[in-house]
Amino acid sequence: MSKKNVILIVDDIPSNVQILANILKDEYAIKVATDGKRAVELAQQEPQPDLILLDVVMPDMDGYDVCSALNDMGNTKDIPIIFVTANDSVEDEERGLNLCAVDYITKPVNSAIVKARVKTHITIKRQYDELKFMALHDKLTGLYNxxxxxxxxxxxxxxxxxxxxxxxxxxxxxxxxxxxxxxxxxxxxxxxxxxxxxxxxxxxxxxxxxxxxxxxxxxxxxxxxxxxxxxxxxxxxxxxxxxxxxxxxxxxxxxxxxxxxxxxxxxxxxxxxxxxxxxxxxxxxxxxxxxxxx
Ligand SMILES: [Mg+2]
CATH class of the missing domain: 3.30.70.270 (Reverse transcriptase/Diguanylate cyclase domain)
Incomplete structure (x- = not known):
C-alpha cells in the first residue's frame, strides 16, 4: 500500500481543527497547527504536507501571512493551500485565490465537499510531483539529468x-x-x-x-x-x-x-x-x- 499523503490543518480554534481532522483522518496522515507561526514551521518539517487547509482569520499571523511566507520559500512554495474560512465574501475569496490558494472552502464545512476538494488537489499535487521528478532526473539511471x-x-x-x-x-x-x-x-x-x-x-x-x-x-x-x-x-x-x-x-x-x-x-x-x-x-x-x- 502506498504511503498516506500528509495534510496540515491550520485553525486557531481547536474544535475546527478537530472537525476537519475527523473528516480526513482515515485517508490521510494529519498534522495540525493552531497558529500561523507553527503552521509555517510544520510545513517545512519532514514529512512535509502534500496539502494545507488554512484558516484565514487568526491572531498574529493570519492565513494570508502564512500563505505569503510559504510562497517565499523554495521548499514550501509548491505545497497547495486551500483556504477554509467563515469569510465567505467574494473579495476574501478573490484575495485568497490571487495570493496563492488553489481553492476555497467556507465554514461550516460540509464533509463530502471537503473530501472531494482535498482528493482533487492531492491528485493534482501527486501528478505535479511526478512530472517534476521526471523533469529533473535521467529516466534510465535515476540520477539528476x-x-x-x-x-x-x-x-x-x-x-x-x-x-x-x-x-x-x-x-x-x-x-x-x-x-x-x-x-x-x-x-x-x-x-x-x-x-x-x-x-x-x-x-x-x-x-x-x-x-x-x-x-x-x-x-x-x-x-x-x-x-x-x-x-x-x-x-x-x-x-x-x-x-x-x-x-x-x-x-x-x-x-x-x-x-x-x-x-x-x-x-x-x-x-x-x-x-x-x-x-x-x-x-x-x-x-x-x-x-x-x-
Ligand atoms: Mg480563525
Missing part, C-alpha cells in the same frame, strides 16, 4: 564563491563503452550504465551532486571539497567501479577533476577544464584519475 545539473551548478558556484569555500567537479566516462554496446547489445549497456550510476551515487556525501551528463558521461559536484580530497574520492569511486563486474564484464572509468578558481567565470569553463583532464586520463591509458593542470 543534465538540464538540472546546469541549474544546480550555477547555484553551487555562486554559493561557493560567496562563502569562499572550495568546490571541485569530476567528470567520469565509462571506458570503451561503445564496445560494450557493440559486443553485448544495448540492454547490457543499459545495465552497465545503471550499475556505474549506482556506484557514483553510493560513494557520494549528502551534499554532493551526481548527474548523468549524457551517454556514458557523468558529472559530480563536490561541495566544500578541495582538489586533494576530491582526488581521494575519485580514486575510491574508480576502484568501486572497477570491482563492480556488472553482467560479468570488467568495466572501468576514467576521471577528470578540476577545482573552481578565479579563471572560471562560469560552469561551462569549469566543465571544459574537467573535460580536458578526462581527455588526458583517456589518452594516458584509461581507468585513472587526472587532475586538470593549467
Amino acid at each position: 543534465r538540464h538540472y545539473l546546469m541549474d544546480e551548478a550555477d547555484r553551487k558556484i555562486s554559493s561557493a564563491l560567496r562563502k569562499n569555500e572550495p568546490l571541485t567537479i569530476m567528470m567520469a566516462d565509462i571506458d570503451h563503452f561503445k564496445c560494450i554496446n557493440d559486443n553485448h547489445g544495448h540492454l547490457v549497456g543499459d545495465k552497465v550504465l545503471i550499475a556505474v550510476a549506482a556506484a557514483l551515487d553510493k560513494n557520494k556525501r549528502a551534499v554532493d551532486f551526481v548527474s548523468r551528463y549524457g551517454g556514458e558521461e557523468f558529472v559530480t559536484i563536490f561541495d566544500n571539497c578541495n582538489i586533494e580530497d576530491a582526488k581521494l574520492k575519485a580514486e575510491k569511486i574508480r576502484v568501486a567501479i572497477e570491482s563492480l563486474n556488472p553482467e560479468n564484464l570488467t568495466v572501468t572509468s576514467s576521471f577528470g577533476l578540476v577545482q573552481l578558481n578565479s579563471n572560471h567565470h562560469n560552469f561551462d569553463s569549469l566543465l571544459k577544464d574537467a573535460d580536458e583532464a578526462l581527455y588526458e586520463a583517456k589518452n594516458s591509458g584509461r581507468n585513472r584519475v587526472v587532475v586538470y593542470e593549467n
Whole structure:
C-alpha cells in the first residue's frame, strides 16, 4: 500500500481543527497547527504536507501571512493551500485565490465537499510531483539529468564563491563503452550504465551532486571539497567501479577533476577544464584519475 499523503490543518480554534481532522483522518496522515507561526514551521518539517487547509482569520499571523511566507520559500512554495474560512465574501475569496490558494472552502464545512476538494488537489499535487521528478532526473539511471545539473551548478558556484569555500567537479566516462554496446547489445549497456550510476551515487556525501551528463558521461559536484580530497574520492569511486563486474564484464572509468578558481567565470569553463583532464586520463591509458593542470 502506498504511503498516506500528509495534510496540515491550520485553525486557531481547536474544535475546527478537530472537525476537519475527523473528516480526513482515515485517508490521510494529519498534522495540525493552531497558529500561523507553527503552521509555517510544520510545513517545512519532514514529512512535509502534500496539502494545507488554512484558516484565514487568526491572531498574529493570519492565513494570508502564512500563505505569503510559504510562497517565499523554495521548499514550501509548491505545497497547495486551500483556504477554509467563515469569510465567505467574494473579495476574501478573490484575495485568497490571487495570493496563492488553489481553492476555497467556507465554514461550516460540509464533509463530502471537503473530501472531494482535498482528493482533487492531492491528485493534482501527486501528478505535479511526478512530472517534476521526471523533469529533473535521467529516466534510465535515476540520477539528476543534465538540464538540472546546469541549474544546480550555477547555484553551487555562486554559493561557493560567496562563502569562499572550495568546490571541485569530476567528470567520469565509462571506458570503451561503445564496445560494450557493440559486443553485448544495448540492454547490457543499459545495465552497465545503471550499475556505474549506482556506484557514483553510493560513494557520494549528502551534499554532493551526481548527474548523468549524457551517454556514458557523468558529472559530480563536490561541495566544500578541495582538489586533494576530491582526488581521494575519485580514486575510491574508480576502484568501486572497477570491482563492480556488472553482467560479468570488467568495466572501468576514467576521471577528470578540476577545482573552481578565479579563471572560471562560469560552469561551462569549469566543465571544459574537467573535460580536458578526462581527455588526458583517456589518452594516458584509461581507468585513472587526472587532475586538470593549467
Ligand atoms: Mg480563525
